[in-house]
Amino acid sequence: MNIRLMKLRKAAGFSNRDEFAEKIGVNKYTYRSWESGAAMMNAEQVWNLALALGCSPNDILGWNEETGDFDDMDELSSDEQEIVDNYRESSPEWQQNISMTARAAASESKRK
Structure with missing residues (x-):
């Protein structure tokens, strides 16, 4: 999920992860841990990130509705x-x- 989160952040126009964390009101170390894969997000955090990034929670989690499975293997x-x-x-x-x-x-x- 970490690579996907970084790609979604950059695609949304946020090149700097610390500035993005500040914009969404999350401690920069917390956000870094999500993006590096050192920590997992809870459902509310995934939802809030999806809103900030203009995507769906499925996009963050890698759920592919067509296959009914997660796309994690690509990463x-x-x-x-x-x-x-x-x-x-x-x-x-x-x-x-x-x-x-x-x-x-x-x-x-x-x-x-």
């Missing part, structure tokens, strides 16, 4: 796509192991 690097594909092809037990490993790696990365 993944080849490495990320490989991880997603391997996760989906794994048994539930291995999916749990993959999730635990990813959480541990992310947590350790944040500490450094």
